[in-house]
Amino acid sequence: MMQAGPSHVAHSDCQYAQSVGGSVEMLQLAQGTALDERLHKPPSWVDAADPIQAFMGRYSAVIAPGWRPLAERTLRTLVLASANCPERRRALSQLCVFGMSASLSFVVCTHADQTVEGILRKARVKSQGICEECGRLARLRQLGEEETATLCPRCAAPALLHHDIWVLLQSLRFLSAVNAPVVLSQIPPLLRPSFVEAALLQADGWDDTESARMTPTHFLVWAEGWRQMAEHISVPIRYLQRSADKRKSGNSGLI
Ligand SMILES: [Zn+2]
Structure with missing residues (x-):
């Protein structure tokens, strides 16, 4: 679970250091990628041999099937845009997906520049016309008092x-x-x-x-x-669960 905020990167690394028996002093000694190496932290998806597969594998249960091709295209664009740009790669290493939205909502939990923000915004807007189940043309639909989904x-x-x-x-x-x-x-x-x-x-x-x-x-x-x-109607329950999940988690959808 990731938390937003300007101090997020340091905070999450601190949590990780403590979770593996380290200390804040260790964290202070080991900055940036050196921290990953010393604490054997798994590499970011951006640094994986196949970054797209690494990210999609991690978020396979969160990204709706109809949006997966769009998500893969967006990730490919992000990887290309971050080549030779360590600062942008560092920001993308914090990329996650807001799982309770009626649009494809990538979230960068730390500062990202306008290029990255623009790519993510474009994906979100585009997903609002794509069926989250099958990928056909779609629109936002009200399925009940609180439930919404983008469906054909x-x-x-x-x-x-x-x-x-x-x-x-x-x-x-x-x-x-x-x-x-x-x-x-x-x-x-x-x-x-x-x-x-x-x-x-x-x-x-x-x-x-x-x-x-x-x-x-x-x-x-x-x-x-x-x-x-x-009893015989098959309804994908992902979006029907969204409102219930929102109520349970106090609207915390970062996964
Ligand atoms: Zn559909």
Whole structure:
């Protein structure tokens, strides 16, 4: 876990020195790359034989599959831009990924120059039009009250349907307690065609879609069908977990 801040580099090295039984004095003696050598600290991804593979391997669980090609292109650009520039390489060695964002968010935890910042900003903006699941054209979508994801229509459909079923199931207790006919306006939008179709089977006088309604008993049977359906809908849970993770970790998403 990395922490942001102007003193981050020294602070994280200090933590590392202590974690391997060293001391702050050792840290003061061993600055820069010498520190890595004396404490046998693993080399930065920038110094790896294959830096792109090293970084992607480390963050494979954090970077969404649809954004991986963009992430690899961005890393390649960063490596090229940092050749023969020790200061920039040092900044990139602190590169990490913000894992709870609806865009590809690289973060440099120490000072980075405008070139590096520009490359990272470009990747973030570009990812906002790329489906995080499959890489197709996409846009930001609201999947619930707090959940957002950048998805194409095809990848968004299961998640949106899953959410509407969840809303339906949440309303069951209230609608059962009211014990009155359930009307169309009480049904989540994606389930309304099914509601109208099922209500038609027991039509008791309504003659237009907006008047569709069900008895409480019929409604519970219909809702149970959707509950069972939800068990078979495959929804990537990464983005559905984001809001829960944010609440748990107090919005600390640096990994
Ligand atoms: Zn997609």
